[in-house]
Amino acid sequence: MDLKAVISETDLAALQGPEVLQPMPGVDGGFILTPETPDQVAQLLHLAQTHGSCLALDPDDARRLPKPVWLNLSRMRAVRKYRPADLTLTVETGISMGTLNELLMQDSLWFPLSYPDEMLLSDVLAEDTPALETGRCGYPRDYVLGLEIAAPDGQITKCGGEVVKNVTGYDLNKLYTGSHHTLGVITAATLKVNARPERRQQWILDVDHLPEALDLIRQLRDEGYPLVRCELVHRNRFRGRGMFASTSETAWVLLIEMAGYDPHLRQMAPQLKKRFAPYEKEKIRPQHDRQLLRFGEPGKPLPLAIEFAVPHGQVAHWAERLLQYFPVVEHRHGLQIRPLAGLLWLVWQPTDVPHPDIVDSAISRFSSELVQAGGHVQLAEFPPAYVKLAQRLNLPADPHLRRLTEAIRKRYDPAGVLFSRKLPMILPEGEHHDAAK
Amino acid sequence: MSEYDIRRLLPRLHAIVGKRYVLTRPEELAVYECDGCLLVKSPPEAVVLPRTTDEVAAIVRLCIEQGIPYTARGSGTGLSGGALPLEGGVLISLNRMDTILEIDTQNEIATVEVGVINGWLNQALQDTAYFYAPDPSSQSACTLGGNIAENAGGIHCIKYGVTTDHVLALEVVLPDGTVTWLGSRNRRSHGLNLVGLMVGSEGTLGIVTRAVVRIVPKPAEIRAYLAAFETVEDAGSTVSAIIASGLVPAALEFMDTFTVKAVNAAYNVGFPETSEAVLLIEIDGDGVEVPLAEKVLMGFLESNRACQIRSAETAEERQQLWAARKGAVAAYGRYLPAFYLHDTVIPRSELTAVLRQIQAIARKYDITVGNVFHAGDGNLHPNILFDPADPDMVERILKGGAEILKACLDAGGTLSGEHGIGIEKSEYMPLIFSEADLARMMAIKEVFDPRKLANPLKIFPVRKGCGETKMAVDHPLLASGGAWI
Numbered sequence: 069m070d071l072k073a074v075i076s077e078t079d080l081a082a083l084q085g086p087e088v089l090q091p092m093p094g095v096d097g098g099f100i101l102t103p104e105t106p107d108q109v110a111q112l113l114h115l116a117q118t119h120g121s122c123l124a125l126d127p128d129d130a131r132r133l134p135k136p137v138w139l140n141l142s143r144m145r146a147v148r149k150y151r152p153a154d155l156t157l158t159v160e161t162g163i164s165m166g167t168l169n170e171l172l173m174q175d176s177l178w179f180p181l182s183y184p185d186e187m188l189l190s191d192v193l194a195e196d197t198p199a200l201e202t203g204r205c206g207y208p209r210d211y212v213l214g215l216e217i218a219a220p221d222g223q224i225t226k227c228g229g230e231v232v233k234n235v236t237g238y239d240l241n242k243l244y245t246g247s248h249h250t251l252g253v254i255t256a257a258t259l260k261v262n263a264r265p266e267r268r269q270q271w272i273l274d275v276d277h278l279p280e281a282l283d284l285i286r287q288l289r290d291e292g293y294p295l296v297r298c299e300l301v302h303r304n305r306f307r308g309r310g311m312f313a314s315t316s317e318t319a320w321v322l323l324i325e326m327a328g329y330d331p332h333l334r335q336m337a338p339q340l341k342k343r344f345a346p347y348e349k350e351k352i353r354p355q356h357d358r359q360l361l362r363f364g365e366p367g368k369p370l371p372l373a374i375e376f377a378v379p380h381g382q383v384a385h386w387a388e389r390l391l392q393y394f395p396v397v398e399h400r401h402g403l404q405i406r407p408l409a410g411l412l413w414l415v416w417q418p419t420d421v422p423h424p425d426i427v428d429s430a431i432s433r434f435s436s437e438l439v440q441a442g443g444h445v446q447l448a449e450f451p452p453a454y455v456k457l458a459q460r461l462n463l464p465a466d467p468h469l470r471r472l473t474e475a476i477r478k479r480y481d482p483a484g485v486l487f488s489r490k491l492p493m494i495l496p497e498g499e500h501h502d503a504a505k
Numbered sequence: 506m507s508e509y510d511i512r513r514l515l516p517r518l519h520a521i522v523g524k525r526y527v528l529t530r531p532e533e534l535a536v537y538e539c540d541g542c543l544l545v546k547s548p549p550e551a552v553v554l555p556r557t558t559d560e561v562a563a564i565v566r567l568c569i570e571q572g573i574p575y576t577a578r579g580s581g582t583g584l585s586g587g588a589l590p591l592e593g594g595v596l597i598s599l600n601r602m603d604t605i606l607e608i609d610t611q612n613e614i615a616t617v618e619v620g621v622i623n624g625w626l627n628q629a630l631q632d633t634a635y636f637y638a639p640d641p642s643s644q645s646a647c648t649l650g651g652n653i654a655e656n657a658g659g660i661h662c663i664k665y666g667v668t669t670d671h672v673l674a675l676e677v678v679l680p681d682g683t684v685t686w687l688g689s690r691n692r693r694s695h696g697l698n699l700v701g702l703m704v705g706s707e708g709t710l711g712i713v714t715r716a717v718v719r720i721v722p723k724p725a726e727i728r729a730y731l732a733a734f735e736t737v738e739d740a741g742s743t744v745s746a747i748i749a750s751g752l753v754p755a756a757l758e759f760m761d762t763f764t765v766k767a768v769n770a771a772y773n774v775g776f777p778e779t780s781e782a783v784l785l786i787e788i789d790g791d792g793v794e795v796p797l798a799e800k801v802l803m804g805f806l807e808s809n810r811a812c813q814i815r816s817a818e819t820a821e822e823r824q825q826l827w828a829a830r831k832g833a834v835a836a837y838g839r840y841l842p843a844f845y846l847h848d849t850v851i852p853r854s855e856l857t858a859v860l861r862q863i864q865a866i867a868r869k870y871d872i873t874v875g876n877v878f879h880a881g882d883g884n885l886h887p888n889i890l891f892d893p894a895d896p897d898m899v900e901r902i903l904k905g906g907a908e909i910l911k912a913c914l915d916a917g918g919t920l921s922g923e924h925g926i927g928i929e930k931s932e933y934m935p936l937i938f939s940e941a942d943l944a945r946m947m948a949i950k951e952v953f954d955p956r957k958l959a960n961p962l963k964i965f966p967v968r969k970g971c972g973e974t975k976m977a978v979d980h981p982l983l984a985s986g987g988a989w990i
Contacts, residue, residue, distance in 0.1 A: 153749045153854040154883075176751075196694055207692065209701065210670065217945075225942045231850040233667065233882040233922040235656045235705050236930075236937055237964055238946045242669070242701025246694045263751020292725060292791040329797045336793075377691035381611035410691045442674070442690030442717075463696045468685040473697050475952040480945070491696065 071121035071137050079115065083108050087143075092127070094367070098136030104143045106160070106218050106255035112139065113253065114222030116485045124487045125194060125249045128370060132452065132489055139253065141190045148256060149230070152177060156213060156230055158258040161190035178264045180205040184358040193254050195490070196246030200297045200325075200360060203380070203408020209245040216256035217244060220485040230258045243476070248488035251480040265327035268296070271340075273347035274318040275300075278391075281322045282384045284347075285407050288324070293336065297325035298408050299360055305402025305415055306359065322347070323360075360404065363449040369418035370451040372401075374431065378443040380410030386438065387412060393430050413448060424453050435461065447490070459492045509571045511550040511595075518553055518595075521563045526601070528552040537578065537596050541643075542586040542929050543843060549576070549596035556601045558676060558684055558714040565712065566682035568595055568958055576960045577708040579620065579648030582641075583655055584846060585927030587707045591962045599650050602714060605629050614673060614690060616717050619650025623657075626718075635720040638665035641923070642831040653713050656705030658923030660756045660827065661787075663881035665721060667923065669704040676715035677703060680954035690717060702949065707925050708960040710953040724789035727755070728799060729823040732806045733780035733813040737761075740782035741857030743809040744880045747786075748853050752801050756787040756827075757881030761860075764833050764877045771836035774829040777813050784880065785830055787823075833877040834888060841873065841890035845902050849913035850922035853883040862912040863887050870905035872898070884922035885913060910936075926964045934966050 075089060088108065092098030101123070103109045116123050116137075123139045124130040130138035144162035151157070152175040159168065166185025172178050181199035183192055191197070196209050214228030227240035244254055275281040278300070285298050301321045326333060363373035378386040387405055390412060394401065400420040404413045416422065435445040447458045463470055477493060484493055511529075518527045528534065529551050538548035555561045568575045574594035581588055590596045602618035605626060609615070610633050615626060623644040626637045640659035641647055647657070653675070658667045665671075674688035688700035703710055734740040744757060760768070760783045765776045776783055788798045806814055817823040837844055851859050860876065863885075867874040878886040887909050891902040910920070910933065920930045920937055934943060947965055950957075 151852060151854065153745055154852045155748060156852070196698070198693060206670075207694075209694075209698065210666075219945075223941045225939065225945050227938075227942065227945070229850075229919040229937070230917050231852060231883055231919050231922070233658060233662070233850045233879075233884050234919050235667075235923060235925050236920045237926060237934060237943075238710075238949055239656070239669065239701055239705050240945060240949075242698045242704075243949075246698050251697075263749070265751070294794075328794065332793050332797055375693075377689065377693035377695070379609075379612040379614070379690040381609070381613065409693070411693060439689075444689050444691070444693075444695040446695060466685055468679060468683050469687065469696065469699065472679075472699065472952065476697060476949065479948045479952055 071116050071119060071123070071135065075115065083111060092130065092136055092138055095131055095136050098130065098138070100138045100140050102140045102143050106144070106216060106224050109139070109141070109144070109218040109253050109255055110222045110224050113218055113220045113485055117220045117222075117483045120483065122485060122487045125190065125253065126488070127366065128364070129487055129489050133487060141253075141255070142188060144255065147171065149258075155261050155263070156232070156258060157261055158214070158230065158256060159189065160256045161188065161193060161254050163189050165189060165192065172261055173264070176264050177261045179211065179259065180262045181208060181211070182357060184361055189257065190249075190254060193245050193257060194248045194488075197361075198406065198409060198411055200299055200357065200406070202411070203298065203406060204296050209242055211260045212241045212245050212257055213260055214258035215241055215244050215254055217252035218255045219252040220481045220483060224255070225252075228258065232260055248491040250477055250486045250488050250491050250493075253486070265329075267330040267333045268325060268327045269333055269337075270297075270323065270325045271344055271348060273322040273324065273344055275320040275322050275347055276318045278320060278387055279384060281320050282387070282407060284322070289408070293340075294326045294328040294332070295324065295408065296327045297323060298406065299323040300405040300407060301360070302403040304400070305404050363413070363415055364418075370449055371418050372416040372421045372427070372450050372454060373448040374414045374427070375446050375448040376412040376414075376438060376443065377445075378410045378412065378438065379441065380408065382441065383407045383410055383412070386443070389434070389437070390414065393434050410443075418451065421451055424457055428457055431457070431461070439465065455489060455492075458489060462490055462492065509573055511573070514567065514571060514573070515551070517567055518551065518564065521567070522553055522555050522560050526554040526556075528554075537581070537590070537598070540578070540581040540583045540586060540588045542584050542589070542927060544845070545586055545589060545928060547589050547591050547593070549590040550593045552596045552598055554598045554601050558678065561597060561599075561712055561714055562678045562682055562684050564595065564597055565678050565680070569680075569682055569956060572956070572958070574958045574961045577650070577654070577712045579651030579654075580622070580643075580646050582643040582647040583651055583927065584848065584924040585655070585921065585929040587655055587925050587927035587960070587963060588651070589928060591928060594958075597712065599648065599712075599714070606715070608633065608720070610635055610720070612690060613720050614717050615720050616715065617649055618715055619648060619653065619713050621649050623647050623649055623652055630720060634723055636723050637671070637718060637720050638662070639668045639671055642834075649716060649718070650713055653704050653716060654706070654708045655925035656923070658879065658882070658884065660758060660830065660879065662923075663757055663879065664753050664755045664789075669701060671719045672700060672704050672716055673719060674717040675700055675703055675713045677711040677713050679711045680956065680959040684714075688717070705925065707927060707963050709950055709963050711959065724755070725791045726795040727787060727789040727823065728795055729756075729785070729787040729817040729826055730802070731776065731813075731815040731817075731826065732784045732786065732811040733777040734782045734784070734810065735780050735812050737782050737860050738857050739810045740784055740880075741860065743784060743805055743811070744856055745854050746805045746809060747802065748881065750801065750805070752788075752798055754786050754802070754881060755789045756785065757879070758785040758830055759783070759876065759878050759880035760785070760830070760833065761876040763873070764836075764875045767836040767839060767875065768829045768833050770839055772829045772832060774825060776829070780812055785826060830877070833875070837875055837888055837890055841892050843891055843893050845889040845891060845906050847885065847887050847906060847910055847913070848921045848924040849910060849918045850882065850884045851913050851916045851918035853881070855916040855918075856880060856883065859885065859912055859916050859918075863909055866905050866908045866912065870901040870908075872902050872905045874905075874909075879922070882922060883918075928963060931962075931964055932966045934964070
């Protein structure tokens with residue numbers, strides 16, 4: 069049933085005005101719900117549950133629904149409690165990461181995982197999105213102390229607390245973070261934040277060969293340099309987009325950031341300058357962060373980004389294996405590697421995305437090899453044709469885990485109100501909440 | 506009372522693990538009737554000591570078939586009654602599953618069976634450049650499985666994180682008797698984060714049999730200090746200043762005067778007794794970073810009027826300092842035979858105010874409270890000493906304990922930072938969570954364990970009042986033993 073059809077004027081009045089409901093630009097019959105409070109979110113979810121509707125918190129997910137409804141939390145951005153002395157902050161999750169960091173900057177604090185300024189905390193928590201700093205600083209879930217959740221049954225619940233250490237009951241923070249809002253909508257979060265490092269310094273290096281770059285990173289790490297970011301990018305990753313354009317002919321670009329006490333970094337500077345001299349040809353540009361973290365552009369056709377999580381001491385091995393399976397030139401894709409986190413992404417721009425069958429057979433072979441070694445593969449971003457592959461890859465292959473995952477989802481969202489294409493419901497063929505049906 | 510007859514099942518248990526590893530004699534079962542939480546006892550009907558995951562799974566399947574509750578247990582050092590077989594049934598002791606299966610320094614992981622003692626892993630890592638960071642004070646005795654079940658912390662968790670931050674993957678015998686692995690050898694989640702859910706679930710969602718844990722590089726340099734303060738306020742301000750500055754010490758521990766005296770008497774370590782509070786602080790890092798951090802730290806100690814600062818000059822001195830800290834609770838035994846312990850966590854900026862409230866509550870009820878705790882995390886451990894043979898004192902410590910707990914919660918705190926809820930704090934859960942909040946957690950239990958046989962009656966409130974606890978307090982076991990915090 070169309071949610072819009074059942075939201076009466078009375079319902080809207082209860083939700084404090086028509087601002088809550090707007091048409092979704094460029095999507096026939098689609099609309100955006102922009103609640104201002106968690107109560108409104110809960111009411112909307114309950115309405116959807118009552119009337120058998122589906123919602124999505126990501127516009128690209130919403131577009132895939134037969135009746136596109138995008139639940140946009142961006143008006144829900146209140147700062148509820150901020151305790152700089154305790155390094156904790158409770159905010160509604162519609163706050164953008166840029167606004168969050170502006171607030172923290174006033175007290176020389178920061179959320180140590182950086183994301184594009186316009187990205188909402190809600191999105192970061194939904195995906196437990198790895199940041200450029202993840203190898204050193206961890207994942208968003210590591211900073212979640214407590215959560216407030218609006219559930220499809222219309223209730224608002226909480227888990228965790230406001231303190232930095234907590235074993236009071238099941239750790240539902242871990243379950244919700246990374247659940248793509250499929251167990252309930254994360255409406256507020258208490259986060260642990262950090263003091264800003266005194267000094268940060270970045271380098272962009274041009275490297276000819278992958279092993280050379282990985283060896284350099286390993287050496288820096290073993291020697292105890294305070295590496296915060298290490299990102300290794302094949303130039304094909306941003307082909308035709310003007311990034312990392314250089315007179316250099318090298319295949320790889322290595323971005324490095326170190327952070328720490330100012331005197332510490334200053335003391336290291338001369339050694340590093342000497343060490344990096346053979347590679348240093350680029351200047352850092354601020355848009356790099358954003359481009360490295362987002363695989364697609366909002367409102368544009370979706371690229372294909374396949375994420376490989378490997379034991380981080382084996383990055384070199386798996387990068388080489390990947391290049392054997394997917395030779396970069398032949399398939400017109402790029403490889404991006406976050407060595408300290410053991411993460412690798414193969415990325416095809418929207419115009420270059422191959423037919424799913426081509427990728428499917430190669431990925432299936434690669435995936436079973438990687439799973440044997442203790443890693444896993446999932447689709448980080450993908451166009452509609454890749455839905456079936458996502459259903460296979462984005463959930464664990466183990467039938468026991470699939471059963472548990474499905475059972476938890478059914479307990480928390482029995483009517484299947486909350487839709488995410490990246491964490492699809494496991495239902496019998498033909499019953500997926502997906503336009504493909 | 507249970508409806509099955511455990512005696513009829515013994516031949517089948519013998520067939521699974523061998524007769525030698527099934528204990529049923531009362532004197533054998535008595536060993537397992539409580540853990541480090543001495544408030545309640547409840548003996549199992551049988552103790553089974555499996556050696557393999559398959560044996561654990563077979564025991565669980567037998568329990569399912571017969572409707573027998575089962576509880577997994579490591580070394581029994583837990584402080585919240587998490588390993589207590591409250592409904593009797595079968596207690597599955599995992600101590601024989603004690604093999605370190607793999608140490609992989611290239612990938613910075615270790616794979617262990619859960620009966621491995623926490624300290625053994627660090628002994629095995631001694632000749633490498635790595636260590637396993639979670640270090641509960643019981644690390645010489647507690648198992649990694651117990652640490653995982655309770656999401657144990659420790660002195661160095663302020664910098665390195667608690668157990669959940671170090672667990673990558675778990676082999677689990679699910680409550681339907683199947684065996685599966687959760688997680689992978691990379692921290693990136695894949696689907697719902699069931700590893701994060703399983704850690705700290707106190708054996709109520711399944712029995713963890715193997716774990717892949719992270720090991721971390723040993724710091725090149727470590728320095729430890731003792732700073733004494735004339736007032737709790739000065740010590741509290743120092744903690745707040747350190748935390749707010751972004752300096753992340755490897756350890757930041759608090760001891761009050763009573764504890765300092767107890768420790769001196771027990772271990773002759775010569776900690777300053779005239780001050781009201783002592784902080785034990787450790788910083789680590791590389792050869793450049795540590796002197797810089799030390800300079801920052803000394804600035805805070807001086808500006809907050811530390812009246813005495815001592816540095817542990819050698820590794821031996823440092824070990825002695827931490828041994829005294831870890832042995833603090835045992836040292837209380839010189840004064841009274843038992844203790845009642847809370848494990849609350851409060852916002853760190855509230856430390857001073859809450860400590861003053863604890864002192865006032867102690868005076869009000871005429872009870873002795875020793876404070877030794879993880880100040881850097883705001884994780885308080887008020888140890889209320891008592892004599893179980895004195896009913897009036899027992900009454901007063903229970904009342905005082907409840908008031909201390911309330912003071913911590915009123916300050917924005919929570920019930921437990923590292924000991925878990927078990928049975929000891931389950932009745933307090935509604936003070937923190939609404940019915941709907943708890944229903945979300947209980948839904949998880951129902952998904953994993955619809956038969957409610959896996960470590961029943963833990964975490965969630967089931968009793969109507971504290972009568973059961975009060976009765977248990979009378980048990981002579983209260984007069985024995987100590988605990989680590």
